[in-house]
Amino acid sequence: MSTKLTIGLFGFGVVGQGLNDIIRTKDLNLEIKKIAIKNPEKKRSLPEELFTTDASVILNDPEINTIVELINDADAAYSIVKAALKSGKNVVSANKKMVATHLEEFLHIQEQYGTSLLYEGAVCGSIPIIRNLEEYYDNELLYSIRGIFNGSSNYILSKTFTENLDYATALKQAQDLGFAETDPILDVGGFDAKYKLVIAASHAYGVLPNPDDVFNIGIQNLSSKDIQYAKEKNYKIKLVPTALEFGERQVVLYVLPKMIKADDFLFNVENEYNGVIVQAAFADQQFFFGKGAGGHPTGSAVLSDITALRYEYKYEYKKYRSNKGFILSNDYQLNVYLRYTDESILSKLKLSEVTERFYSPDFSYVIGKVALSELFANADLLDNKHTFIAEINTLATPTI
């Protein structure tokens, strides 16, 4: 325990306060010198003189060597993190949208300024997946990474599926518990899971996709009919981000609801818990499980990053630097369940190899194959309450 870490903390909400609670339980030779917040009128649990609304008070303080960024504004976070890294301060962040959107630029800034940006808390809360991908699997050939990466949507699915709670009540609970993003469409629409997937894929495959180029559909259009279908067939519906190698060094990334059976590790991942399944060539299947949201679980991952800075830990982005030449592709076939009302969607999506169909006045669905590129091209057709799409039994057998 050598270098003293003098911290400038941005954000004192769910995660910021969770981190502070944890730090106070231990003697860690670190000090939170100043905390930047947005609203000076809010009542705080710590002395008033610790707080500021002026970012430059922290960024220009030469004693502060570590910035911990835990705010709910990705654009402001980007400016703060960039300025901090360029001024020689190391940064820990839990902001997945900000990291995923600017990862390539941050990679170069870290290299140029010799500073470190760590973000374990940004991906699956308390689960140490980034450091494992970076260090443990650095020489492994990874077939796929998939899982449950969003606590709020999983909480809603658990409550609607097992407790028959209505969607709006379950969402409100996830918000009240501090799991949901400020704009919950990020959670239920699969955006938050996508940002996390993009970050994980950069460490797993060395790809740095623009999140806008990754397809995501969430659970916002889930209806009681879909739940009834799933229950009758012994499925649970989970929101599953997937990164998968296929064909000739191609990688596909997408976020879709998925019908899963009891033999899948994700079947019993409930509430705000997350799960990550890594399928590797030699290690085979491994499963990580833990709380994916909440102040203390996320605060514990943030603290682990802070203390890693003591020994000057940096991500090396080994897979990116070894340039394995993976190409991102949406030219990938998925097997899907599609609930619809307007029959024309089937031809527009070029749905093929139909194995099951059902029509009734108030519920129609089909099961068949569709290319991810077609889903992307027709995303507007899928984004309404009359349509729900979920992947069903498709993980392709990997090829060595």
Ligand SMILES: NC(=O)C1=CN([C@@H]2O[C@H](COP(=O)(O)OP(=O)(O)OC[C@H]3O[C@@H](n4cnc5c(N)ncnc54)[C@H](OP(=O)(O)O)[C@@H]3O)[C@@H](O)[C@H]2O)C=CC1
């Ligand atoms: N909640 C969770 O379970 C998890 C959250 N995250 C991520 O962690 C980050 C923080 O989330 P969370 O704690 O839930 O958010 P909250 O909404 O609970 O808190 C946000 C904090 O940021 C402050 N803030 C907002 N804008 C600024 C600004 N420009 N300058 C300084 N402070 C600002 C707010 O100030 P004020 O108090 O004055 O309003 C507040 O203290 C987000 O990126 C989120 O995605 C990651 C993993 C889990």
Ligand SMILES: N[C@@H](CC=O)C(=O)O
């Ligand atoms: N809103 C997120 C918070 C953690 O990343 C979630 O619900 O998972």
